[in-house]
Amino acid sequence: MKLLRRTGDKMVFQVDLRESVLLQQTLKLYPRVPPAHQPLSNSGKLPDPQENQRLLDDALADHRAANKKQVQAFVTDPRRFKPIEDGFRLSLTRPDAEWLLQVLNDVRVGSWLILGSPEERPKAPTAKTTPDFWAMEIAGYFQEQLLESLMGDGT
Numbered sequence: 182m183k184l185l186r187r188t189g190d191k192m193v194f195q196v197d198l199r200e201s202v203l204l205q206q207t208l209k210l211y212p213r214v215p216p217a218h219q220p221l222s223n224s225g226k227l228p229d230p231q232e233n234q235r236l237l238d239d240a241l242a243d244h245r246a247a248n249k250k251q252v253q254a255f256v257t258d259p260r261r262f263k264p265i266e267d268g269f270r271l272s273l274t275r276p277d278a279e280w281l282l283q284v285l286n287d288v289r290v291g292s293w294l295i296l297g298s299p300e301e302r303p304k305a306p307t308a309k310t311t312p313d314f315w316a317m318e319i320a321g322y323f324q325e326q327l328l329e330s331l332m333g334d335g336t
Contacts, residue, residue: 182271182323184330190275192330197268205256207319211284212245213291252284278327285320285327292317 182204183195196204216238227233255261262269273281292313296303306314 182326184326184333185270187330187333192273192275192278194271194273194326194330195265195268196262196271201262201269201271203319204323207288207316207323208252208256208281208284210288210292210316211249211252213288213316214294215291216242216245218294248280248284248287251280255281275331278331282324282327285324289317289320289324292320 182200185193185195187193220234260272262271293299295313296310296317303310303314
């Protein structure tokens with residue numbers, strides 16, 4: 182994934198066929214962070230904590246459902262991935278890129294949680310852990326590319 186140009190709020194990337202498939206398949210894994218992972222409070226000193234937690238869970242479920250629909254629209258939008266000779270041109274606005282970072286972060290962190298929140302990379306992933314390990318790594322790769330493009334000087 183290579184930034185070709187950035188003009189104002191818009192960025193255009195060159196994405197080879199393999200990267201395009203990896204990006205789209207990784208996005209389709211969303212959401213990965215378990216719904217009950219976000220407690221309203223660690224202290225438990227809130228009034229009516231169960232009702233407030235239920236409200237948070239409902240709001241997060243609505244947010245995830247909307248993001249899931251947006252992911253589906255993103256990966257199926259023919260204007261998003263325009264075929265070129267050596268892959269695709271991916272056009273993003275800054276808000277698109279920031280949203281994409283959030284979705285990729287959910288996939289990365291969710292995969293890390295599924296792996297048991299390891300402090301270090303596993304020395305030898307097993308057949309069971311390999312898909313989650315690769316989802317975490319691929320999401321991280323695309324996050325890095327987007328962050329560099331958002332923070333870089335545009336060259």
